[in-house]
Amino acid sequence: MYKQLYSVYLTSNFDSIIAPLYINSTSTSPLVRLAVAHELRIAAQTELLKHHTTIDPSTIYTEAEEAFKDIAAKLGEDQWFFEQASPGLFDAAVFAYTQLLLDNGLGAGWQDKRLQQAVRMHDNLVQHRDRVAHLYYKA
Numbered sequence: 001m002y003k004q005l006y007s008v009y010l011t012s013n014f015d016s017i018i019a020p021l022y023i024n025s026t027s028t029s030p031l032v033r034l035a036v037a038h039e040l041r042i043a044a045q046t047e048l049l050k051h052h053t054t055i056d057p058s059t060i061y062t063e064a065e066e067a068f069k070d071i072a073a074k075l076g077e078d079q080w081f082f083e084q085a086s087p088g089l090f091d092a093a094v095f096a097y098t099q100l101l102l103d104n105g106l107g108a109g110w111q112d113k114r115l116q117q118a119v120r121m122h123d124n125l126v127q128h129r130d131r132v133a134h135l136y137y138k139a
Contacts, residue, residue: 003064004097004115006055009044012111020109065118072122079131087132098129 007013018040019033026036048055071094075081081090101116110116119125 003060003067004100005044006048006057006060007112007115009041010048010055011057013109014041016109016111061114061118064115065121068118068122068125072125075124075128077124079128087135091128091132094125095129095132098125099133102126102129 008017014037019037022040023033023037027033045055052059075094080087081094082088084091087095098119101110101119119129
């Protein structure tokens with residue numbers, strides 16, 4: 001989770017995703033918007049520093065790539081995780097992450113695309129996301 005926290009709140013994605021969705025709707029005042037943006041970024045930094053002594057983007061993205069690699073390996077050639085006949089809770093959790101990264105609407109707002117690229121390296125995760133989206137959202 002902290003990998004996405006970093007990518008959304010502490011990179012250029014903040015301006016392209018968070019500002020339009022959350023900051024701009026809080027007020028028309030530039031000072032209020034600036035204060036809210038500052039508070040959100042500080043909260044993200046504080047949360048990240050609970051897990052690491054420093055915030056190192058290289059380490060964060062390397063860990064994200066490893067996590068997606070491990071998840072892709074766990075899925076393997078199966079349609080659903082743990083060889084289930086239908087999607088389960090873990091499928092929903094993986095979909096929650098991959099959908100945010102790969103959705104054409106929100107995904108277009110990603111300026112820093114390293115997490116998207118980490119998912120796209122694994123065709124089975126992309127196909128899993130597509131299956132869940134089609135099954136439950138007819139996307």
